[in-house]
Amino acid sequence: MRVAVVGGGAVGVTAAHDLAAAGVDVRLYERDSELGDDRTSPREQVEGSSHRAAGLLAPRPTDAVGAEIATRSLDRFEWLADRDHRFSVEPTPQVTLVGADAEDKQAALREQVAEAREQGVDVGCHEPAEIADRFPEVDFSGVGLAAVTERAAYVTPGPGAYVAAMADQAREAGVDCWTGVEASLSHEGDGPRVDNERFDAVIVAAGGWSKRVLAPTGIQLPIKPYRVQALVSEADYAGPMVHDAEAGVYFRPHPSGLLAGDGTVPEEIDPDGWEPTGDDWFVEGALDAVRSRTGHDADADAAWAGIATATPDREPLLGAVESDLYVATGWQGHGFLRAPGTGEAIADLVLGERDPIERYDPGRFTGVPEFAVEEGMSI
Ligand SMILES: Cc1cc2nc3c(=O)[nH]c(=O)nc-3n(C[C@H](O)[C@H](O)[C@H](O)COP(=O)(O)OP(=O)(O)OC[C@H]3O[C@@H](n4cnc5c(N)ncnc54)[C@H](O)[C@@H]3O)c2cc1C
Structure with missing residues (x-):
């Protein structure tokens, strides 16, 4: 099985790692020149949110799947910090x-x-x-x-260190990381393609760019x-x-x-x-x-x-949008905390190792609903 992951933020590197660790042939596309770094505040030119996040890990889930993803994420942050001492989690x-x-x-x-x-x-x-x-x-x-x-x-030295450390794990597991490449997506009758190359499955983990990445396929993602x-x-x-x-x-x-x-x-x-x-x-x-x-x-x-x-209901978009084409994004400003669990969940969906998550199904809305952006931290 060959899978492409578009976007090398915290979600994309985790999903790529998990798929490769399960024996899948994975190529990761990231348009920035690096996958993460060890800085305490972001480089000016790096746009990905995982580098610019505040790195707070403080879950308050309201449903069982949200709780599972948050708990898995905390466990996996700790797992990575044990394996790679350039990255740490400060309870x-x-x-x-x-x-x-x-x-x-x-x-x-x-x-x-x-x-x-x-x-x-x-x-x-x-x-x-x-x-x-x-x-x-x-x-x-x-x-x-x-x-x-x-x-x-919270994580130290900064959230980009999670991406860097997880990217190293992904490379070790066999992921082919293509950095400095802005991937173009298409979905012809025979399945998803990146830069016109056919893959068995494609995951769009492009954060705030996901709607734009999917646009050439005709899919309108309800995300702002x-x-x-x-x-x-x-x-x-x-x-x-x-x-x-x-x-x-x-x-x-x-x-x-x-x-x-x-x-x-x-x-x-x-x-x-x-x-x-x-x-x-x-x-x-x-x-x-x-x-x-x-x-x-x-x-x-x-x-x-x-x-x-x-998103219209403040829940993520996590699952298939077309045959063999998946998306994982949209946590209303709380997506770094949930990134390891989100990457794991989308990898399991591609592998057929978990059932679709109805509550987060990207197709749960009728058409493209009008909605206002609401603050993620609001009570
Ligand atoms: C200031 C700030 C503070 C935050 N604080 C927190 C916090 O404390 N806790 C928390 O849980 N969340 C926080 N967040 C939210 C969190 O940063 C995001 O939810 C999370 O990092 C999203 O990860 P991601 O992998 O989905 O997206 P990203 O990290 O944005 O990764 C997407 C990647 O896709 C790449 N890309 C885009 N288009 C293409 C293309 N065509 N080809 C190849 N690559 C492409 C981008 O370059 C980018 O690197 C914060 C966000 C910000 C901005």
Whole structure:
């Protein structure tokens, strides 16, 4: 069996590795010149989201398949960190904060936490006073309710290191990696082709570019790429990962101090024409939130944007779109955490080792529905 994987981000390298490890002849196409790197913040010219992600691994799944994918992902991040010491996973709880006056958000947070607990996630709701001693680095002023996710982590030196380390595993398993190649897809009567070469199956794992990659086949993917942002600063922070839902900002420890993010711009963008630098409003707002929650008053050393992918129901598109043509994308800004499990799931689907996942079926919508981009971190 010969399979092509288009896109060498975290999802693509994982899927390629798993297929090759199962004995499949795999070629991976990535248009950037490298598959990952060991940097703590992204190179300017690299556009793939897996390099630009904040690297927070804090699952709060609401359904059984989501829980399975998130748990498999955490297991596989740890597995890779054990095998390749250029990449590590730093276990750190995540604290989500909702304001004292935000009664609707408090109710929504309680509901999300209850759903995640049903899926076996170690997460609980707390009054701020109950956890203030445990997390002295955080100022809980104005907080009405907090949720603590216990099995959470972030990756170091940065998310691109997962891609680099997994790409090495993929090469060792026999994947033929073609970098610096922008693949063109077609689907004639006899099956899928990449650059006019016929494969038994093709996986499109091209993140925010997936709609564009599939367009020549006539398939219109219901997905919208949009900008989200992150920054690093020298603030010397060693507390939990925090998502301040009132400020719309999250932050975590980082090798150079602190990383903060969100900065969602809820508008569809052209994946080939977007602003890669962080916006001033995002930098100011994120640093303000960091100042009020941690007391650190530091400038941003670097601020960048990258692409997240929205779908009509905020669930991913994971499965076949045509005979022997598959897609794996769309986690509404949470796709790095889920990438190893997503890559594994799409590889298993191609191998016929798991049944199609109805909830994530890319064909579950009628036509191409109109929808608004919603912030992935919203409660
Ligand atoms: C600022 C920011 C912060 C984020 N923070 C988090 C976080 O903390 N936690 C989390 O879970 N998620 C986070 N995300 C989301 C996460 O980065 C993505 O969901 C995830 O990395 C997607 O991985 P992917 O492999 O699907 O896509 P990508 O990593 O984008 O990979 C797709 C690849 O396809 C390549 N490609 C495109 N077209 C072609 C073509 N024609 N031929 C060959 N190659 C092609 C691209 O170059 C790219 O490398 C964040 C995103 C951003 C931008």
